[in-house]
Amino acid sequence: MTFSSTRPEDLFFDAARKGDVAYIKELIDAGTDVNIRDGRGFTPLILTTYEGHVEAAKLLIDSGADVNAQDFGGNSALMGVCFKGYAEVARLLLQHGASPDLQNGNGGTALMFATLFGRNELVKVMLENGADKTVQDARGLTALDLAHQQGNEEALKYLQASPH
Structure with a gap:
């Protein structure tokens, strides 16, 4: 592959968002750092998991991506996956x-x-x-508090039953 004026890092972020496994592999093989960050601190793994791309996430993890990397707001791939609702990706990360x-x-x-x-x-x-x-957030709220606020009975059941 020949790179034009577009930086390989930008191509990597785009491929991660799209879950383009073949292109991600090509970029990794060309020496692109799997833990590079964009202007908001997103890594390719954060981007690909946020879009629910399991196979791309596996490739990045197997290539050394940091599963606990946090963007500049402190958000991790696992947080994004929990926001979006991708259980399979969450299990992979865990x-x-x-x-x-x-x-x-x-x-x-x-x-x-x-x-x-x-x-x-x-x-x-x-x-x-x-x-x-x-664990409490900056407002002093726990997940149990949030479940109460949301009226989420199912989450309350899980949280109350958990020993953690």
Whole structure:
């Protein structure tokens, strides 16, 4: 492949958003850093998981992508996945060492995102993978508080039953 005036990094971010496994592999093979960041701190893994691209995420992880990288707001790939509702991608990230208790700039965690946005399968997945339901955000709220505020009975059930 010959690169034109477009920087390889920009091509990498675009390929990650699209989940273009073949192109991602080509860019990695050409020496592009899998942990590069764009202007908002997004890595290719954060971008590809936010779009739900499982195979692209596997390739990036297998190529050394940091599963706990956080953007400039402190958000991780796992937080984005919990916001969007991609349980399969969340399991993949957790299997490869993603921390369910990382906190973003507002103190939010992946469990809080799942709870706040009604991603109840992900609430369960986070708790099964050791997420700490007692972590407080910048306002002093826990995932249980958020479930109460949202009237999310299913999440409340999972959170109240969890020993974590």
